[in-house]
Amino acid sequence: MSGAPGGAGVEVLCIGTELLLGNIVNGNARWLAEQLAALGVVHHRQQVVGDNRERLIEAVRQAAGRCQVLVTTGGLGPTPDDLTTEAIAAAFGAELVEHGEIWAAIQARITARGRIVAPSNRKQALLPRGAAVLPNPTGTAPGMIWTPLPGFTVLTFPGVPSELRAMWEATAAPWLREAGLAGGVFASRMLRFWGVAESDLAERVHDLLALENPTVAPYAGAGEVKLRVTARAGDAAAAAALLAPVEEELRRRTGTSCFGADGDSLASVVLAALRRRGETLAVAESCTGGGLGAALVAVPGASEVFLGGVIAYANAVKRDLLGVPAELLEAHGAVSDPVAEAMAAGARRLTGATWAVAVTGIAGPAGGTAGKPVGLVHIAVAGPDGCRSEAVRFGSGRERGWIQTLTVGESLNRLRLRLNTGAI
Amino acid sequence: MSGAPGGAGVEVLCIGTELLLGNIVNGNARWLAEQLAALGVVHHRQQVVGDNRERLIEAVRQAAGRCQVLVTTGGLGPTPDDLTTEAIAAAFGAELVEHGEIWAAIQARITARGRIVAPSNRKQALLPRGAAVLPNPTGTAPGMIWTPLPGFTVLTFPGVPSELRAMWEATAAPWLREAGLAGGVFASRMLRFWGVAESDLAERVHDLLALENPTVAPYAGAGEVKLRVTARAGDAAAAAALLAPVEEELRRRTGTSCFGADGDSLASVVLAALRRRGETLAVAESCTGGGLGAALVAVPGASEVFLGGVIAYANAVKRDLLGVPAELLEAHGAVSDPVAEAMAAGARRLTGATWAVAVTGIAGPAGGTAGKPVGLVHIAVAGPDGCRSEAVRFGSGRERGWIQTLTVGESLNRLRLRLNTGAI
Missing domain, CATH: 3.40.980.10 (MoaB/Mog-like domain)
Known part of the structure; x- marks a missing residue:
């Protein structure tokens, strides 16, 4: 300047x-x-x-x-x-x-x-x-x-x-x-992360946050964390050449928590992976009430992969539509791994989809107990190689909408990791 | 000050x-x-x-x-x-x-x-x-x-x-x-409208928009239009007394397009109406992929009324899960009144809900034709007194997310009006 x-x-x-x-x-x-x-x-x-x-x-x-x-x-x-x-x-x-x-x-x-x-x-x-x-x-x-x-x-x-x-x-x-005010050309890349706290991410890459060209800056959203890399140079090729090695190093250090870049979303990444594999997806949703499906159909072209599923908000719908055994509901409660697994299996069976994701949890503000507090969600992923559910706790101080949003992201991320690693 | x-x-x-x-x-x-x-x-x-x-x-x-x-x-x-x-x-x-x-x-x-x-x-x-x-x-x-x-x-x-x-x-x-920074005491009311354009609403109340105390200001959102009434006075009772007649006049002039005030949403208003009647609700969603259910479960306490439903994104799910006859899908296409009606009937039958709302449409950007352009959505409401579907056109120039959001609002509003008037 x-x-x-x-x-x-x-x-x-x-x-x-x-x-x-x-x-x-x-x-x-x-x-x-x-x-x-x-x-x-x-x-x-x-x-x-x-x-x-x-x-x-x-x-x-x-x-x-x-x-x-x-x-x-x-x-x-x-x-x-x-x-x-x-x-x-x-x-x-x-x-x-x-x-x-x-x-x-x-x-x-x-x-x-x-x-x-x-x-x-x-x-x-x-x-x-x-x-x-x-x-x-x-x-x-x-x-x-x-x-x-x-x-x-x-x-x-x-x-x-x-x-x-x-x-x-x-x-x-x-x-x-x-007027000579345009100082060269900028190249910019937004790397997107799930399953890592902003502070953890910043520590892992703290030396890169001090760089001057390219710059690396972290941003936190609803569950998602982002790193923006911005390089400045005399022309576009030079800016891209400055950016590339820093992006590579960031990806190397952050591993699988980096799910995409720029316009990607967890939903778009999961849909693209399934499209490449020629596979399909269904959902069974309790506490998100359809939010997981809505995140998927927000992506243009979702219909090639996403078939649909069941919103099983009431226990009777879990039982009658998804075929979750009444004994399971009775023995473990609706918010439990066995029920989440039975929901995912039911969605897969009903739709014929290759994969199914099921969520059941307590979004609050009411309905929490000491053993099953607000923010507790069980997420199951069922596929050709089997079905597995795990619990996640988003914290009982969180708002209903926040818990629902995090549940959607977390469940898509679990499917993404399962598709990546093949591990149940 | x-x-x-x-x-x-x-x-x-x-x-x-x-x-x-x-x-x-x-x-x-x-x-x-x-x-x-x-x-x-x-x-x-x-x-x-x-x-x-x-x-x-x-x-x-x-x-x-x-x-x-x-x-x-x-x-x-x-x-x-x-x-x-x-x-x-x-x-x-x-x-x-x-x-x-x-x-x-x-x-x-x-x-x-x-x-x-x-x-x-x-x-x-x-x-x-x-x-x-x-x-x-x-x-x-x-x-x-x-x-x-x-x-x-x-x-x-x-x-x-x-x-x-x-x-x-x-x-x-x-x-x-x-700290005494608030200038006097304000009483404020946000009236919420659906199904009316901001410019139409402004014309209907144009003389009130010129008032100085209370002031009336219009805001446009995604499909929803709002009027904020703000009165200022020495104490809360005086501010409320200034506000009340203007609110009454606004409601008188705008009729049923005013669905609520302040923290109300179309979903909360519909759920409250059904709760008062002791009735329940289910959904069958194609183009919104779960967004309608998600809007309902965003409201705390939705579980007293909302049972769940089916996300029928693929035609096979419409047919196999919701029981939409294959002949209907073939003869009219998935985006049609007969299919929307069959979807609503199916959701009602599967869940046992008093009411069901079904939506099927073309959210774009692909999939539109001359006869069925992007933005065309069919919305059916089924209840104890029968089932009725109608089309709505949100405009083919609209973005996918916008069309999905408007579809959710419009379908909740149709159920609201149906509950209000009792007319099919």
Whole structure:
């Protein structure tokens, strides 16, 4: 990154009271962040302020002291609460001047839609003296590119996502490249893990977490843990070459707990493995009530492998539909290995599937006992080589939804490991 | 808002390089904004910084000069890039001290899950001297409440949304109220709708959307539309009295499309109605693969009403398990009213449930034809008074997951209306 008086890289400033009220999620900030990362532009900070002149001026002035380029979204419309252009001009004591060609284009566009031009639209033709128009091919409000101070440029965009995107791709992205802000090319890989805690994983790879290029960063989700590897280089091939050995080393150290990368899910990985083997899958679900099946059919093309199964929430359904012997239910209770095994065997028998996964557990908040607390789940995997159930305890402090989500992931992971290793 | 040396209101600081890389959308910022708005707390600014000590310290110091309360999310984990607590302490030159009770709780929680305690977990027990613990009932990392300067308090939360939400509701929201930051007393009601477009709903109540107290604001979700009514007054009774007539008028104008309020879901409303009637429910799912059952069992206590059912993803399962005649499948195709009706009848017969809901459709992206495009779903409701299926078209441009989610909602809504009206 070339040095600048103000600072380095790009900041994003999203303007709109609706964001501060939580009426909408800030999808523009995420989209811009992705674009900047793909361009290899340094991006250290995002801000959100409301439609307030004073705070807008303060935010713009602070950014001018920190970064080379400020990208703003929102506040370019014709209504009184659209203050962006005016506030940015005021931040640097610049006068607003009307651009005749913008005003003509605004009138033509509004008239073409059969609408009446309002006097308030005229303010959209005003830009600070010295600013260039950033054309908006799909809406009325253009943006601007303005360098009010040496080494500091502001780019303004509307808040409407489709307009922002079209303008970004047509004008801003090429401009950032030409301005020399795009620092090479990034290659990135998200490795996905199940059955390992974030802290365990971090310890196993702690020396790699300290790398500077590529960087390795851990993320925790609902049961899943992820490591993102990001390499930066002059071109795509060089970035990929930097990334590859680190990915290989991470996979070597983490073994089978790494189930996939990027867009993979446990369900997609299991379905792909079964598709390769020409085998099919069924489920028998108690505490997840269908969540395991739903995770499988979330994957496009699941129908080649997944046949269906039984939601056996009530014990009578376990008995009558899945054929779980009443004696087993009586002797061991519905949440037990023998019942899970009988459920899996029943699903396999009923559907003719090669494999079946069964889950039975206590999702809570009620129904737990000292011996069988909330969070206790028995998971069985039945296949051509036999059937085996094991218990897992997700912790009685967990919420119902969390236990159900973890049960789905854990049961898919057990099937994955069974398919990998062949061990029952 | 009472004056403070530093400034007014609450700022939100979200910490995580994944946000600046655009890996995830900042849902926490939106959720917090909604909560602050509902509490009537002044909220002028949100920021995002990465896992960088220097920039974190700078952001915290700047916030201290501008606001009364800084809410942070993220960076509380055990890994080296989790810097939030340390950086906040450093921003005010405070020493970190270990809290023995946190460390004991972390160890107990990890051990209870059958995992090994890593030395890196110990850093999660460190807080700046003088800070109080903000308990995290569902995860390992607690947050803190700390007042490093007169008139400026920091509240830290993990980035995992479920943990943030549980901690916010249990601790932060009451704290903000007690601290006098909530502007007066708010009474709020979220009315929930299904089967009506946001724009239609807004037209029907457009005059009420212009009210100032209570305010009425529309929100759109996945199929569901919501209206939030918020009244502000000196005390709870006065706020409730302001709210009630507006809620009544909204319900009067929107009729049966309003299915509930606040924490209700379509599933919880249907289950409650069946519980009152002493009746039971089963499902037969093709394109949703278990998603309908999963939505039902997401509701605690579902087992009193929901018995289970069949996931009939493959046609053979529809035929062999649900007893859908092969001739019907051949003559009409799996995605048809006769098949949906036979599936519902089969689920009812197999489980003995009073009611059964069946869905069969084309979730895409493949499998659509001109006559049966992606997004076409047939939904049948079978009960003591008969069985009826109808088609719905969600649009072929929709994503698979969206179609599955809408199918779940639409099928629950049809059962709800059937129970309400008694009409087949």
